[in-house]
Each structure stands twice: as C-alpha cells, then as structure tokens.
Amino acid sequence: MRWSKFFIPTLREDPADAEVVSHKLLLRAGLIRQLSAGIYSYLPLGQRVALKVMQILREEMNAIGGQEFFLPALQPAEIWQESGRWGAIGDEMFRLKDRKGTDLCLGMTHEEVFTTIARNEVRSYKQLPQVWYQIQIKFRDEARPKSGLMRLRTFIMKDAYSFDVDRAGLDKSFVDQREAYKKIYQRCDIPFLIVEASSGAMGGTESNEFMTRTPAGEDLIVSCPNCGYAANQEKAVSRLAAVTDETGPAAPEQFPTPGVRTIEDLITFPGGAEAARQIKSLVFFATIDGEQRPVLVLLRGDHQLHEIKLADSLRASAVRPAQPEEIRELLGAYPGSLGPVGAREKHPALFIIADNALKGRRNMTTGANTDDRHIRGVEVDRDFKADVWTNLRTVEAGEGCPNCESGVLEVFKGMEIGHIFKLGTKYSESMGATVLNQEGKEVPIVMGSYGIGVDRIITAAIEQHHDEDGIIWSQSLAPFDVVVTITNMKQDDLRAAGEKLYEELQRAGLDVLLDDRDDRAGVKFKDADLIGIPFRITVGKGVAEGLVELFNRKTRSSENVTMTDVVSQVQRHASSSS
Numbered sequence: 001m002r003w004s005k006f007f008i009p010t011l012r013e014d015p016a017d018a019e020v021v022s023h024k025l026l027l028r029a030g031l032i033r034q035l036s037a038g039i040y041s042y043l044p045l046g047q048r049v050a051l052k053v054m055q056i057l058r059e060e061m062n063a064i065g066g067q068e069f070f071l072p073a074l075q076p077a078e079i080w081q082e083s084g085r086w087g088a089i090g091d092e093m094f095r096l097k098d099r100k101g102t103d104l105c106l107g108m109t110h111e112e113v114f115t116t117i118a119r120n121e122v123r124s125y126k127q128l129p130q131v132w133y134q135i136q137i138k139f140r141d142e143a144r145p146k147s148g149l150m151r152l153r154t155f156i157m158k159d160a161y162s163f164d165v166d167r168a169g170l171d172k173s174f175v176d177q178r179e180a181y182k183k184i185y186q187r188c189d190i191p192f193l194i195v196e197a198s199s200g201a202m203g204g205t206e207s208n209e210f211m212t213r214t215p216a217g218e219d220l221i222v223s224c225p226n227c228g229y230a231a232n233q234e235k236a237v238s239r240l241a242a243v244t245d246e247t248g249p250a251a252p253e254q255f256p257t258p259g260v261r262t263i264e265d266l267i268t269f270p271g272g273a274e275a276a277r278q279i280k281s282l283v284f285f286a287t288i289d290g291e292q293r294p295v296l297v298l299l300r301g302d303h304q305l306h307e308i309k310l311a312d313s314l315r316a317s318a319v320r321p322a323q324p325e326e327i328r329e330l331l332g333a334y335p336g337s338l339g340p341v342g343a344r345e346k347h348p349a350l351f352i353i354a355d356n357a358l359k360g361r362r363n364m365t366t367g368a369n370t371d372d373r374h375i376r377g378v379e380v381d382r383d384f385k386a387d388v389w390t391n392l393r394t395v396e397a398g399e400g401c402p403n404c405e406s407g408v409l410e411v412f413k414g415m416e417i418g419h420i421f422k423l424g425t426k427y428s429e430s431m432g433a434t435v436l437n438q439e440g441k442e443v444p445i446v447m448g449s450y451g452i453g454v455d456r457i458i459t460a461a462i463e464q465h466h467d468e469d470g471i472i473w474s475q476s477l478a479p480f481d482v483v484v485t486i487t488n489m490k491q492d493d494l495r496a497a498g499e500k501l502y503e504e505l506q507r508a509g510l511d512v513l514l515d516d517r518d519d520r521a522g523v524k525f526k527d528a529d530l531i532g533i534p535f536r537i538t539v540g541k542g543v544a545e546g547l548v549e550l551f552n553r554k555t556r557s558s559e560n561v562t563m564t565d566v567v568s569q570v571q572r573h574a575s576s577s578s
C-alpha cells in the first residue's frame, strides 16, 4: 500500500471533545470518525486493525470447536417477548415498527435468536454440545455515549453461545471459553484480570468479567494483592473489623432530634451516635416482574449502598430512590427521620433488605419514622426483622479481603473487555428449547453466553500501549507490519531503493506501507509514530553505502542495517512477536 494513495487523515492536534487517550489517538491517527453520538465509522486504517482482531477471535473460537454463524441484527419482538426480556429491558433497546405495525428491535445480543435455532433443530443429547458464535453489529441506546469507542450505540461483538445437555457440560464449555479468552488477550498483548461480576440483564447463575486496568476505565475493581481475589465493585465483598456493642436499654427509646437530617448531623447532635452505630435507612422502588415495589434498604451509617447489588439481590430489572413525598406517604416521615422500627406496621407491603454488616448489632440509633425524632437502643432482630440479609454496601479500599486472612483490598479503575455467563436454563425454559437426554427424558438445554467487543479490544490495546507520539501497536493488531519511509522523494536513488524494498518486503509476505508522499522527512516520521506501525525502515542518505535505518516503534531504538539484511530482520521480528 502506498501512503500517497491510502486514506489516512491524521490530525496534528488533539480533538477538543476527546478526553481519554484512546479516543484522541483513534481520531488523530485517522482510524475512526464520528458520525453522531456513540456512532463511529471505521476508516481504512481502523478497519485493518478491526479485521486483525476479528481474525484472532475467529481462530480462538474455532480452536475450541466454535462454528461461525451470521444472524440478523433486525429481530422480531416475539422472541424477546417469549424470553421475557421485551418487558425486562428498558430504554437501552432500540425498538421499531415495520409498515404493518409489527414490533421489531435492533439486537443488543442474540440469546433469543440462537435459542430459536436450537429449539427448532436440536432434538437429542447426541447433537450436543454445540458452540455457536458470530461477529456482528449490536445496538444499545446508551444514555450517555462517550469516550470514542468505549461507550457506543452501535458496536461490533463476537458473541458465542454454548448448548449442553447438563450442568457438567456447561461447566466445561465455560472453562473452554475462559481459556480461549485468555489466549485472545495474550495474543492482543492486553494485560487482563478475571473478576466476579453481576450478570445484570443476562441473568444466569455465574459470570466472569475480563478487565484491563486503565484510568480510562469506567468500572471499579476490588482486588487483593495477597491472594488474587478480584471482583467488580458491583459484586465485591469484604471482611470488616469485628464490632462489640455495649448492651443497650431493654427497649428502644425515642428522642427528639430537631433539624437532624443526615448521618453526619446525628454524629454531632448531643446524645447522637457515631456513624458506625447508626442504621442508615433508604427507601427505593424496585421494578420486579414489571411491578414497582417499595423497599426499605438498611446499611450501617458509615457504609454506602451499591445500587447494582440492590437490584441483583431483589432480582429487579431497575431500582430507583423514592421521592420525598412518596416516602412520606409510605412511612409518615421525610428522609432524615426514617428507620426500620415499626416500618412494616406503617406499610405492610414494605420489603426490608439489610446489609450483612448490621447482623447481630445492638444499641443502634436510627430514625423514628416521625419527623425530627430518632430512636436509640435499637437491637437487630429484637426491634425489627429484615426480610433478606445480603451484601449491599460498596466495598472500599483498605477493607479486609473476604478470601484470605491478611489481605487488604485495593480499588482501581478498569475497563471491561469481555464477559462470559453461565445462563443455565433461563432461555431454554422460557423459550421451550429442550432435548431428549440419555434416559429419553425431555430436558431444557443448558446454555452459556460469551461476549467480546471488537471496539473494546482496540480501545484497550491503545490505552495500554501508547506514548506521547502516538499508538504503539503490537505486531498482532498492527494495520501494517512495517512502513518504508523515503526521506526525500526528489532523490531518484532513494526512491528506487524504497520501491525495491517495498517489493521485497511484500514478497516476504509482510504487510507494507510505503511512505511515498512528497513531504519533509520530519512530517513522515511524526505520522509513522502516530499511527504506530511496529517497524519503520528509513531510506535516507545511507543508501549510497547500501544501508537503511531500522527503527523499532516500541523501544524507539534504531540501527543501521544493510538493504540485503533488512527484509529478513523485519520478518524475524514479525514472526517472533506474533
């Protein structure tokens, strides 16, 4: 490929609206252009990288027995209604009607379509296991699309699905995928960690998220440097220091607390309590099976609620904080004076869910469900009962590891680069995908679902490998293996030498970009650094002695090499690092 003919619209300056490094570099190096919010076009250089990623995904999926499909992006509402997700998924789904008024959607994932194929075609355990995958465009109506290719409204995914006759089969399929994912990230040179995560709208029993640690990430990862425990903060647990409570009064006592509205107010109020001795009481509405239900959420005063944990614990499709007027209607008081004692008597349908850190606590202080009044001496289980005890609090750095004795947890930013789910029989039961097992009994197929975003891989690779001059592609993802830069197009000997190398490198099976533009050498070097090709061969004045310069983009080292040796040297580098 000749640079003079190839469309690489590089930019000198950082685009004003780009915040994260990958977004800036994707635009500056001419890989992508924005069409509208969360919608991008891949330009030729970007497409070359995307195709490299897809090839790696294909090879690793095929290596574990995956069979490639290509399913429609446009899907009928009917199958989503069967699975129950037409109602369960909210505004994130792009929905439309055809000319007859029939409901359709643009697929955000393909469990329903693959399950439809399986239920129509697979009859017997003898046809299982199956591993099916595709590389497809997906759609998601993100509330706040941003950061270049990180949060998109249309994106490219490799999604795979496994179909087994039983749990043991699923366990094996899940491990196969996890191992394949490890190989994919290794080949793409992206450092990763595997974390426990919430399954969210996918459902199922277990999921692993693949994360790469980067300040550009939007997730928080909780990890133990001592034992390797790692979890998304939305799922993480921690071990707290034991608390010994003094014995309180025989019954709780109400007391006036004029003007006290917050945990902090009550700490400093005379006769109040330190935060760890308070019961924080929050009212939420949870959408469960399409219905909004009031929930009283209880936490220790110094702990913060993680809303995803709340939604997961309740198996709710959404949760939202109740408005002050709704709260007053439910409990007879405004926020700031709420508490669990007597709450259910005020509203029998109220569901009370409490964080484990409150278990067994005595002599606690909380709101009285009367404005400007609190109660002290509250004992858990004596003065109120929770419907569910669970893990609701946000784990913070410095808390104890749940997995080992001495570990202290760290919290850092990470970006999700893959997610694998044990779906179990959620889709096969709701959609009626069954097979006859070995005993001739009809059983639902046991499924798994496994996704990797192509755009995410590209983003992560750039976030992990760049410097102030531009992108540093690994050989495996680079749009070209090598760029040949002719320093001065006006010199016939340099041009001839460059053309000769260009041909020889191509004949050696390498992807070569020949920088034959009529520009100053400095401009060409800057552009080559920016687009991040692993090797640059500079054809300059050394040519008179048969020498060219071989420049390594990653190490920034260069050496003079004879024109006869340079082809085999690049070839050796390319094959050893791919």
Ligand SMILES: [Zn+2]
Residues within 6 Å of the ligand: 224, 225, 226, 227, 228, 229, 401, 402, 403, 404, 405, 407, 408
């Ligand atoms: Zn640990």
